[in-house]
Amino acid sequence: MxxxxxxxxxxxxxxxxxxxxxxxxxxxxxxxxxxxxxxxxxxxxxxxxxxxxxxxxxxxxxxxxxxxxxxxxxxxxxGRRKRLLVADMDSTIVTSETLDEIAAFAGLKDEIAAITRRSMNGELDFAQALHARVGMLAGLDVAALEATWQATAMMPGAATLVATMRAHGAVCCLASGGFTFFTGRVAQRLGFDHHVSNTLLIEDGKLTGKVAEPVFDRNAKLATLTRLATENALPMAATLAVGDGANDLDMIGAAGLGVAFRAKPIVATAARARVDHADLLALLFAQGYRRAEFRD
The missing domain is CATH 3.30.70.260 (ACT domain)
Incomplete structure (x- = not known):
């Protein structure tokens, strides 16, 4: 071949x-x-x-x-050009881990970031790690979410990736183990067709320390990829999935083009394709797009 x-x-x-x-x-x-x-x-x-x-x-x-x-x-x-993109958010489409940045407002960034690293490295169960981290933020004012959003930067190449693929007929979905507060805003800014993630529970303007069930985890990411492929009558060979953490492994493994983007070792080793140096424009080049075809 x-x-x-x-x-x-x-x-x-x-x-x-x-x-x-x-x-x-x-x-x-x-x-x-x-x-x-x-x-x-x-x-x-x-x-x-x-x-x-x-x-x-x-x-x-x-x-x-x-x-x-x-x-x-x-x-x-x-079949290089894919018709469905499913992308992780934290450290993939945005440059930061948004939960870790929220934790900074509670003075807990180092503690929570340590749990995040272990979870993304596949050392901890994702759902258990999520519940533990969110639980530590109980009572935090929701103003911390807006302040975190204002400081959140898009990954270089993210906007062009989404705009170019959509201009050529692809469906784009943001699938994150993070929170709808952020995925909704990122999706709107970059033009994603869909976004799915976890929902932080809030009462009286403060975090309750809980997330809505069921938790959106690695199984849910894979299910989202397969569901959207089915809904759009696409074979899995026509799909692209990208992420950096252990909870992205299943969708990366199932996609026609699964990319580990500046990923944790467990992901970079397992993925069939990896981007260690370039930005997200590499995903367009990998599909055969010329720079002259890029859309902003």
């Missing part, structure tokens, strides 16, 4: 010498590389190849890059 290896530089660092090293790595696998096709000058290039598995080709390219700030993603040539 024909495949394409896409190389994406983090900061215009993609020179012909790096491309040549990746080409040699493919040849060492027994693959037959074709003619390079530049998607963006010094930033992204496609290298078609045959006769080698995609994951082995990407791994060989990463080894050949030898620490250069360049990502290597290999995918089948057929």
């Amino acid at each position: 024909p495949h394409i290896l896409t190389l994406v530089a983090a900061a215009g660092a993609l020179d012909p010498a790096l491309l040549a090293r990746c080409r040699q790595a493919l040849e060492a696998l027994g693959a037959r590389p074709g003619t390079p096709d530049w998607l963006a000058e010094a930033e992204a290039v496609d290298l078609p190849f045959t006769d080698a598995p995609a994951e082995l080709a990407a791994a060989a390219a990463r080894t050949a890059l030898d620490g250069a700030p360049v990502d290597a993603i290999a995918v089948p040539a057929e």
